[in-house]
Amino acid sequence: MLINHEKLKGFAQAVFERLGAQADKAFETADHLVEANLKGHDSHGVGMIPNYVGSALRGGLQVNADARVVKDQGAVLLVDGGFGFGQVVGRQATDLGIEKAKAMGIACIGSRNNHHLGRIGSYAEQCVAAGMVSIHFVNVVGHPPFVSMWGGRDKRLQTNPFCCGVPTESEPLILDMATSAIALGKVRVADMKNELVPENALFDAAGRPTRDPAVIAEGGSLGPFGQHKGSGLALMCELLGGALAGEWTMQDIDQQKEITVNHMLMLILDPNVFGGVQGFRREVAGMQAYARSAAPAEGFDEVRLPGDPERASRRERLSSGIPIDPQSWGAICEAAENSGLTSSEIAGLVD
Numbered sequence: 546m547l548i549n550h551e552k553l554k555g556f557a558q559a560v561f562e563r564l565g566a567q568a569d570k571a572f573e574t575a576d577h578l579v580e581a582n583l584k585g586h587d588s589h590g591v592g593m594i595p596n597y598v599g600s601a602l603r604g605g606l607q608v609n610a611d612a613r614v615v616k617d618q619g620a621v622l623l624v625d626g627g628f629g630f631g632q633v634v635g636r637q638a639t640d641l642g643i644e645k646a647k648a649m650g651i652a653c654i655g656s657r658n659n660h661h662l663g664r665i666g667s668y669a670e671q672c673v674a675a676g677m678v679s680i681h682f683v684n685v686v687g688h689p690p691f692v693s694m695w696g697g698r699d700k701r702l703q704t705n706p707f708c709c710g711v712p713t714e715s716e717p718l719i720l721d722m723a724t725s726a727i728a729l730g731k732v733r734v735a736d737m738k739n740e741l742v743p744e745n746a747l748f749d750a751a752g753r754p755t756r757d758p759a760v761i762a763e764g765g766s767l768g769p770f771g772q773h774k775g776s777g778l779a780l781m782c783e784l785l786g787g788a789l790a791g792e793w794t795m796q797d798i799d800q801q802k803e804i805t806v807n808h809m810l811m812l813i814l815d816p817n818v819f820g821g822v823q824g825f826r827r828e829v830a831g832m833q834a835y836a837r838s839a840a841p842a843e844g845f846d847e848v849r850l851p852g853d854p855e856r857a858s859r860r861e862r863l864s865s866g867i868p869i870d871p872q873s874w875g876a877i878c879e880a881a882e883n884s885g886l887t888s889s890e891i892a893g894l895v896d
């Protein structure tokens with residue numbers, strides 16, 4: 546099925562309000578999730594609603610929490626999200642970081658105890674909109690690991706995203722990626738659609754490579770992207786996002802429960818404090834054009850830069866609607882009913 550993005554947003558907002566969330570927090574979370582769908586990341590869109598509803602009903606997600614400054618020392622801020630909607634408390638921590646970077650030229654923000662932050666690129670877009678460069682290291686805790694390290698059969702990490710945003714004269718450059726070969730949510734989506742995942746992304750419980758997404762439910766693991774390099778970057782996300790910002794890493798097996806928590810270390814840099822914003826923007830624009838001017842390799846139509854695929858998807862889905870497979874929609878509606886919406890209310894919101 547295809548659903549119009551505004552209807553989907555109204556529906557998601559209604560679910561979160563039924564969980565007791567204030568209207569502005571319900572709206573902001575719904576808006577972020579639907580934006581992820583528009584940008585082609587269904588793994589981080591409304592398909593997360595069952596996770597969020599379950600977490601709120603179990604007392605994990607605190608739907609009305611706001612970010613709280615724990616420490617403010619020089620260029621460093623430590624901000625606690627109180628297990629609030631990551632989309633709200635993560636945005637609040639980023640707002641605080643941008644203000645500090647404007648004042649000091651650089652800010653380093655530990656943003657800890659956020660319920661699932663969703664698409665990390667959204668925080669980079671926030672920084673870039675304020676003219677800032679940003680770097681984000683994120684770990685994922687609160688439930689058992691799904692990702693194996695390069696060479697390991699047992700799971701040790703989560704999909705630990707890394708992100709970097711650079712403002713440009715035109716569209717921003719947003720590199721936003723899981724450090725696993727594919728995002729866990731994409732395995733969930735593939736499983737729901739009965740599709741295979743790309744080669745070298747999954748391993749079964751015996752450590753054998755497979756393309757079958759069902760192995761995740763049978764003790765299998767996601768591998769790191771880029772073999773030892775992705776594995777190393779994932780570990781750095783665990784240590785910088787988890788150990789430094791969050792003081793909570795995956796090795797604490799007593800804390801592997803049923804909640805999705807993100808800790809994020811953010812570096813926000815004002816390009817004005819280096820050689821000046823003009824030289825920086827000139828070099829970025831020149832490099833963008835230079836990179837795009839490369840002749841396409843066999844099997845490619847052009848060289849794309851980070852953020853291009855998301856913009857293309859957004860343009861298309863704004864007009865065509867957001868595709869949701871029947872299994873995912875069934876799980877979302879079941880969660881909506883668990884939040885207190887009736888089936889006729891759901892139908893009224895999306896039909």
Ligand code: NAD
Binds near residue numbers: 665684705719
């Ligand atoms: P992806 O592999 O689709 O894209 C990764 C990056 O590569 C993006 O910046 C994209 O613009 C760029 N890209 C994609 N195709 C390209 C191409 N052909 N040419 C040039 N650049 C290209 O993303 P992913 O790794 O599947 O991550 C999806 C989302 O999941 C991200 O938004 C991430 O933040 C999110 N995520 C969140 C969590 C969490 O715990 N909150 C965990 C993992 C991932």
